[in-house]
Amino acid sequence: MEDLTLTSLPAELILKIISALDWRALLVCRQVCSLFHSIIDSSGRAQYDIELAISGMKDGPPSLLTASDRLALLKERNAAWEALRWKESNDLPMHHGHVWELYGGVFAQSGTPSVLHFHQLPSVSRNIKEKSWHLVLDTHVRDFTMDPAQDLLVLIEEPPLLPNPDEIRQVRIHLRSLTTGGKHRLAPQLAVLVHDLDARDAQPTYTLQVCSQLLGVHFMNGGTPAHELTIWNWTTGEVILMRSSLEIATFAFLDCRFLLVGGTVDINNGDTRPCLYVLDMAQSSGEKIDLRADYLCMFSWPELSAWTLPMAFSIRSDPSPAWQPSPETQLPFSIAHQHRLFVITSLVVAANGRQSCYDLFVSADTLLSHIEALPMSRCDIDWDEWGPTGTRLMRTPSPSNAWVCYVFGTKFVTVAASRPRQHPDTLEVRDFNQLAMKRAAESSKSMASQEGTPRHVYDSSVIRAGAFLNDVHTSLPYQVTKRTLPRPFTQQFLTAAMCSEDNLILVYSNQRHCRVLTF
Secondary structure, three states: OOOOHHEEEHHHHHHHHHOOOOOOHHHHHHHOOOOHHHHHOHHHHHHHHHHHHHOOOEEOOOOOOOHHHHHHHHHHHHHHHOOOOOEEEEEEEOOOOOOOOEEEEEEEEEOOOOEEEEEOOOOOOOOEEEEEEEEOOOOOOEEEEEEHHHHHEEEEEEEOOOOOOOOEEEEEEEEOOOOOOOEOOOOOOOOEEEEEEEEOOOOOEEEEEEEOEEEEEEEEOOOOOOOEEEEEEEEOOOEEEEEOOOOOEEEOOOOOOOEEEEEEEOOOOOOOOOOOEEEHHHOOOEEEEHHHOOOOOOEEEEEEEOEEEEEEEEEEEOOOOOOOHHHHHHHOEEEEOOOEEEEEEEEEEEOOOOOEEEEEEEEEHHHHHHHHHHHHHHHOOOOHHHHHEEEEEEEEEOOOOOOOEEEEEEEEEEOOOOOOOOOOOOEEEEOHHHHHHHHHHHHHOOOOOOOOOOOEOOEEEEEEEEEEEOOOOOOOOOEEEEEEHHHHHHOOOEEEEEEOEEEEEEEEEOOOOEEEEOO
């Protein structure tokens, strides 16, 4: 009897075996022999699994769409994003409220202090229908965030004016349903979290983020008291972590265990270099302590020149590490959160008053890989260990303090002028998807720079010494696509652009409307 080998099996049986492999194993098997290459390339399921992974996406729930159907939709979507060829363009009226949010494909804004307006952004590639609704609330809203997948709306109530400016201020945080405005079904009994804030006559501002059952709020005081950062389990009301320090400038969830906190000044020893602290929420308590009391590790920044001071520091990443659309939406595919991009913006000022602004692009994978390799004791990670090969540092115009939703997944969007001293008229999208960059390198894609054609950047870039003490070299690969906007889009002054999973949103200086570009 002849010895049976895998290649001697019927093609149908080989395909059955291959269907149990993940995308990495599929790519390896594809290189084994011409038979495996042919079988994998002819399998809609195998090709879809590979394309999902390289696109940074994950499969949706079962539906009438086959794997081949989904593959065709995914490829069409990817091609449209690569060339910045949107399918639809619509105006979105702006209300005259003071707060807004963009998350989970929903754009929300206040009208009056007690009315919020919501707009579900459409998608052509994933068949999401446009929808609008509003909520009339029983409280005045100072700030808010939301998670459409959990039907969650988090409201910070406008606090009353205190007769004694030295009193402790109680901040009330309401947990509501995004669809009804009523108490959220998973919230504690009163559906209100109360936080005692030492404001000392300051008018606090807030940053809110949701990551599954975790709610983070950064309380920022304009006066002397330290900033505070608190993480709750919003379903139980338990305080997971509470930190207080003048050093806290910004925060973001790295994953459901680790928290990134950006600091702009070291009060203790005068070191003014920006840095990223990592806090381990699994090893923390709800007791209020100083930021430096129990941080896990710290990622340091390139050293600044003498007399150069950091003035502002922000971390942006979207969606959250735990984001997933509701199964009821029946989407064919959605963003996978493993390869999210963090955009870390720092504004520094020199002794002569000259300001410089920089965006640092880094993937969650880079940060997590260094955290996983940590020794048992606390460790500070020097810039040379993580920055030069794991990030891309770029000079940027001073960022908008209002329209900050410029990153989604691995994509970053900005607007620029095609000629010096002109108004912005060009969209620019940078994509830091490293798997797609590796495929482009292997396929020897053109390094073209024509409009609407992606350019792949592998060479390192250099920020010359000036604001920084020494030249700063970084080399994280990325793809960039630029497209000049049609003239009707730029007849009003374009001030910013925002990004969601299926849309780009153009923001105009008069703020009477936005323009939504749908893919």
